[in-house]
Amino acid sequence: MANTVIIGAQWGDEGKGKLVDLLTERADGIVRFQGGNNAGHTLVVEGKKVVLHLIPSGVLHQGKTCMIGNGVVLDPEVFCKEIDTLGEQGVPVGPDRLMVSLRTHIIMPYHKILDAARESSKIKGNKIGTTGRGIGPCYEDKMSRIGIRAGDFLDEDLLRRKIEAALPEKNALFAMYGAEQLDVDQVFEQIIPFARRVVDYIDDVPAKIQGLQAEGKSVLFEGAQGTHLDIDHGTYPFVTSSSTVSGNAAAGSGCGPATIEEVVAVVKAYTTRVGEGPFPSELEDAVGDHLGEKGAEFGATTGRKRRCGWLDLVVMRESVRLNSPTGIAMTKLDVLGGLEELKICVGYDYKGQRIEYPPQDQHGLAEVAPIYESLPGWNEDISDITSFDALPANARAYIARVEEVLDVPVSIVSVGPGREQTIIR
Missing domain, CATH: 3.40.440.10 (Adenylosuccinate Synthetase, subunit A, domain 1)
Known part of the structure; x- marks a missing residue:
């Protein structure tokens, strides 16, 4: 390969x-x-x-x-x-x-505390929807050149010194957010049992x-x-x-x-999003409920319910532009089964004009209206189908339209969660 x-x-x-x-x-x-x-x-x-x-x-x-x-x-x-x-x-x-x-940066206990404290302090509407797992603060320390890397676990004295250097700033932030202060020994003792296994x-x-x-x-x-x-x-x-x-x-x-x-660009046959942020093709109706329930749309990490909507080929055009995919893998095609009419977003109405790519300004995507094409759905259960030609004609037409709009072949089609429920063209 x-x-x-x-x-x-x-x-x-x-x-x-x-x-x-x-x-x-x-x-x-x-x-x-x-x-x-x-x-x-x-x-x-x-x-x-x-x-x-x-x-x-x-x-x-x-x-x-x-x-x-x-x-x-x-x-x-x-x-x-x-x-x-x-x-x-x-x-x-x-x-x-x-x-x-050796150069992988390490999420420390103080990163998780800081992540959760920041998010909880924000008013509704300004929340990012972070998982609170310390990801962002860890990347911040990486860019600030004060991060702890996996290779530091090989020298426990160095690890302790780096924790000591990081804590004054973190404790100042904790004081601002009303979080508990940390000391070097506390953090070191918490991290060292895992560090000794990671080495x-x-x-x-x-x-x-x-x-x-x-x-x-x-x-x-x-x-x-x-x-x-x-x-x-x-x-x-x-x-x-x-x-x-x-x-x-x-x-x-x-x-x-x-x-x-x-x-390979992996694309769900419809669109989902977890957390906050604009979502032009979001469905807050019975169809959205159908996609969420049949697709079991709950986050694997957080358990949060995913927002569901029609397939948005405008954001997909941007993905093609940014990633240069040689092929598309379309997943969860089976979830669309049972819907009489399917829609795909092929453009946006933005300030009275049709656009083919998402607006580049920060608030633009929240101000667009999706332009849809309608395609006929299918009722057949496709979860056991193993060849592309055996798919219902309307399912093949749906995939063909995606390929036509994006000018990228759909080389893999997933019709269920199992490893064997995959069609390779």
């Missing part, structure tokens, strides 16, 4: 985990390149549900090297718990199968990627969240704290951009 990046093309929750799990069979190495445990990938293998937040989805396949890149922020407690949970489910994960980059997994991820390439082996790059949650290109300020687009796969892993050969 070519070196491939898997990205979400909407606001996350597109089903990337299933695609990574599926394509891992053809890859030799799998690397997660951004985000933290604010993302959750839900996999269903042989009827058993597995939810992963940090460890790459490819861990369910034996003989594969899974890596957590420097672009990720890692909560060591969550990391250890995930390893333990996988072990309890019969999937042992040792350092021979999983490695963490077994720390390794040189860029060198491993280079080694796989030298051996003619392939690497799969796994992203989290979605394109329109990107810190630069998403619906700011209702975004995540990292770059989610395909171009960040190289920077967040430690390899050159020429390493990347293919980009």
Whole structure:
């Protein structure tokens, strides 16, 4: 398999985990390149549900090297718990199968406290919808050059000194928000049991990627969240704290951009969004309820109910422009079954003019009106269909219209949550 990046093309929750799990069979190495445990990938293998937040989805396949890149922020407690949970489910994960980059930044206890304190202090309407897991504050420390990295766990004296250097500023912020003060010993004792376990997994991820390439082996790059949650290109300020687009796969892993050969954009057959922010095609009616209930639209990480709407090809055009996908993987096509009429958003009315791409100003997306095309639906259950030609004619027409508007082939179609419920064209 070519070196491939898997990205979400909407606001996350597109089903990337299933695609990574599926394509891992053809890859030799799998690397997660951004985000933290604010993302959750839900996999269903042989009827058993597995939810992963940090460890790459490819861990369910034996003989594969899974890596957590420097672009990720890692909560060591969550990391250890995930390893333990996988072990309890019969999937042992040792350092021979999983490695963490020395340059991966660490989410500390004070990051989580600060994240929650900030969000709770905001008035309704100004909340970002953060998961409160310390992701943003950890990235802040990274950019401020005071962050703690996985490699620091190898020197406990250095770790303590870096905690001591970070706390004065954090305690000043806690005082402002009315949160409890922390001391060095308290933080050190809280983090050190997990740090001592993480050190077994720390390794040189860029060198491993280079080694796989030298051996003619392939690497799969796994992203989290979605394109329109990107810190630069998403619906700011209702975004995540990292770059989610395909171009960040190289920077967040430690390899050159020429390493990347293919980009698969994962697209849900409709659109969902968790948390705050504009959503032009959102449905707050019986159809929206149908999509939410049939699609089991609840966040894998937070359990929050997802907002549902028609497929928005305007935001998808932007995703194509930002990611240069060589193919689209469409998930949850089966959820549309039973709807007599389907709609896709093909343009926006913005200040009296039709536009084909989202407005670039901060508030523009909240001011657009979607322009829809209608297509006939289908009633057949497609969850057991294994070939594209066997899909109902209206389902094939729906996919064909998406391909026509975006000028990108839909190469993979998912018709259910199971690994086997996938059509590869």
